[in-house]
Amino acid sequence: MERSRRSFLKILGISTLGLGTLSSVDLLAKAGMGKAEFAPDPKGMTGKRWALVVDVKKLDEDTTQKAIEACHLIHNVPDYGDEDNEEIKWIWTDKYEHAFPGTEHEYLAAEIEEKPFLLLCNHCANPPCVRVCPTQATWQREDGIVMMDQHRCIGCRYCMAACPFGARSFNWKDPRTTYFKDKEPPNPKYPTRTKGVVEKCNLCAERLAVGEMPACVEAVQDSKAIVFGDLEDPHSEVREVLHEHFAIRRKPELGTNPNVYYIV
Amino acid sequence: MLETALKGSKKYWILIGVLFGLHAMGATAFLYQLSKGLTVTGMSRDVSWGIYIAQFTFLVGVAASAVMVVLPYYLHNVKEFGKITILGEFLAVAAVNMCLMFILVDLGKPMRMLNVILHPTLNSILFWDMVVLNGYLFLNIIIGWMVLSAERKEVEPPKWVKPLIYLSIPWAVSIHTVTAFLYAGLPGRHFWLTAIMAARFLASAFAAGPALLILLCLIVRKVSKFDPGKEAIQKVANIVVYAMIISIFFVVLEIFTAFYSQIPGHMHGFVYTFVGLHGHANLVPWTWAFAVMAVLATLMLLCPPLRKNEKTLAISCLLVFFSLWIEKGITLVITGFIPNPFDTITEYVPTLPEIAITIGVWATGFLILTILYKVAVSVKEEIAS
Amino acid sequence: MYNKGLVITGIVIFVVFFTSPFLIGLVKSGPPPEPELSPKAKLAKQCVEAKEYMVESHMQMLNDWRNEAVREGKRIYVATDGKEYTVSLQNTCMDCHSNKSKFCDQCHNYAEVNPYCWECHIEPKEKL
Helix, strand or coil: CHHHHHHHHHHHHHHHHHHHHHHHHHHHHHHCCCCCEEECCCCCCCCCCEEEEEEHHHCCHHHHHHHHHHHHHHCCCCCCCCHHHCCCCCEEEECHHHHCCCCCCCCCCHHHHHCCEEEECCCCCCCHHHHHCCCCCEEECCCCCEEECCCCCCCCCHHHHHCCCCCCEECCCCCCCCCCCCCCCCCCCCCCCCCCCEECCCCCHHHHCCCCCCHHHHHCCCCCCEEEEECCCCCCHHHHHHHHCCEECCCHHHCCCCCEEEEC | CHHHHHCCCHHHHHHHHHHHHHHHHHHHHHHHHHHHCHHHCCCCCCCCCCHHHHHHHHHHHHHHCCHHHHHHHHHHCCHHHHHCHHHHHHHHHHHHHHHHHHHHHHCCCHHHCCHHHHCCCCCCHHHHHHHHHHHHHHHHHHHHHHHHHHHHCCCCCCCCHHHHHHHHHHHHHHHHHHHHHHHHCCCCCCCCCCCCHHHHHHHHHHHHHHHHHHHHHHHHHHHCCCCCCHHHHHHHHHHHHHHHHHHHHHHHHHHHHHHHHCCHHHHHHHHHHHCCECCECCCHHHHHHHHHHHHHHHHHHHCHHHHHCHHHHHHHHHHHHHHHHHHHHHHHHHHHCCCCCCCCCCCCCCCHHHHHHHHHHHHHHHHHHHHHHHHHHHHHHHHHC | CCCHHHHHHHHHHHHHHHHHHHHHHHHHCCCCCCCCCCHHHHHHCCCCCCHHHHHHHHHHHHHHHHHHHHHCCCCEEECCCCCEEECCHHHHHHHHCCCCCCCHHHHHHHHCCCCCHHHCCCCCCCCC
16 A cells, blocks of 8 residues: 555656646747737937936035935835835935045035935946845846836845945835825826835936936936936047046945946 | 654643744734735834844854754764754754745745746845755755654665765855855945855854754753763764854954954944944843853853753853854844944834744744654654663 | 544545635626726727737736836837837726726626736726
8 A cells, every 4th residue: 555655646746747837838838929029119218328427516405306306206206204214215315424424524625515415326337236136126237227127026125235325215114005095196107116125216217218318317407417328428428527527436445336426 | 753743741732832822923913014014123224134134144053053963973973963963953944944934024025935936046145045045954854854764664764865964064054154145245234244254154053053952952851751862962062162162253353353454344333233333322232241141151161060060051052042142143134234324323123023023933943843853752762662 | 444534524624625615606606797998998999919818818918018118128019910009007008998996807806816016006096
């Protein structure tokens, strides 16, 4: 009895495995859709290394507010204030000593000391957050943007530990049932996020895809406080501006190769 | 063989009941966390990993410690360990299960956990952690079960088990090395950015794990007819004291580099844990508790009469276990986030649901351990009679 | 057989438990779902792909849409009939099928499936 029971179970196991493989192969075949195709929008902006140059001299409370509001409204970013340090922010301001910690000193120029520095994801060329993500929910695109796929994120927050710039926010609670409980998300054409996933600035990839500038750049286009362009295009605005003005980046010694420059 | 866990004394069933009750409490708290999100914990944008990940970090070490009895027995014929390799392997199984549970309860989207397998990412240390942890779990389940059932039938285990046992030895080292790599490769987290992180993890693992194993052996001897052996316990105690000395030495090395170089990034973490930084000092009492217990335990273990006396040995082992539980299971992980990338400080205090879930996971692990140990001990008692 | 009574009782309980969804369905099921097309959808006459295909495989298609748009940056879908659509659940699909409770939910509720798409993707406001 023992021997045949064992071989019965073995055969059962192998046939279940076999059936399982067969049916998944079948499903895969069905997923194809004949002659359907996907294509990028011809209006979309293409580049090899998108970058931002922030002219700090042109920043003030008003400009920075405009930039932050443009971004956060378009992307339905909930504003939790700073309760319990669970805020979600894609772009925000902070003082020099917090934007460039370790470089401040007692005799800092008064103008620099009081300036609101605009901080956001640096879309690094050598991003540690991409290196650590176990599911490729965050990855580096060919145009340099460090993207997020909220569908795949498992919420492990390894990327948050890896980012040296504190650019990433986690949805500790569900924005729809908390912040947006009694108010409509401001942009009905863009999704919100849900609890349990990480989010950050995506360099307005969805706007670039249809030929529009990033929202923050557009919001301050009059003063050109933020300039956007392709670093690998020698004739781009960012290259011109960088050629003419000395600019620094946050924590360059860490080798992440940030693509957000600050003209101080 | 599992049926031996279904027969037990009243005390055994009370223990099972208590552990199951705590497990149920943790599961209820976890359901609450699933519905509200991780906001129910004390974690924040700045301290984005808390006690779930910290406890996982500590328990990986406890799991790896099985190698400290397996290696001497299988590679160097230290016969005294023959009786207790199964206890080490089953402790590893329970510990790795706790690790996996702690990771699961920490995820923002646990229902997507299979994404790590569906979309393997070879450059991600977390992917490799998943691989090595699960591999080690299956290795120990298979090895433990095969060897124990062969012992019960009084035959040699099948030949293919031996290579698995040999594989489990470097594999044990790998699980803790990979877990250390989670921390030691992150630019911007200067408290963790040290080459000796993996070495520190291994040293404290080989102290805390065997210390727990000694305590479990003493308990097993008390509640059953199976005696792991005084010599085996003494030999494990030797391993614990050497590992403690090396652990403490490694911490001193870190403190030297930080404070002799006077580099703020290196010093800040230690200043925060030992005396507090800019008025924030949540972890200071914990750190000193660790330091005092660790030194006291080491001194006690160095003293032969105290080491040979099993009552004082038990106290030393408790001190070792709790001191390292604090250091690896609380202060190391939390301090990595302090100060934050902007050089300000957000402190972390676990909330009640978080603590309930943590206790639930520990209870589940001990439930698994109790059942497995009951099986092992029953088999040993069976063949002795 | 040892413990015949216990074993057979156990098997019976297991079979009842295992087939309970079907048994409950026999007693409780209501009429099959009747999803209602919105006026805009009725006017369009054809969805992105043929109706039978959409009914059977819209989730597979949405998964492909999701990967191509978000991960590959390809936000234009050229359907099998050559028409071009913007790849977006929120702005394309829901633009036509703007009555989620009378359309999408009808079949989903009947089949007891709970797609979590709308936890993030904003569904259009319906006039109640």
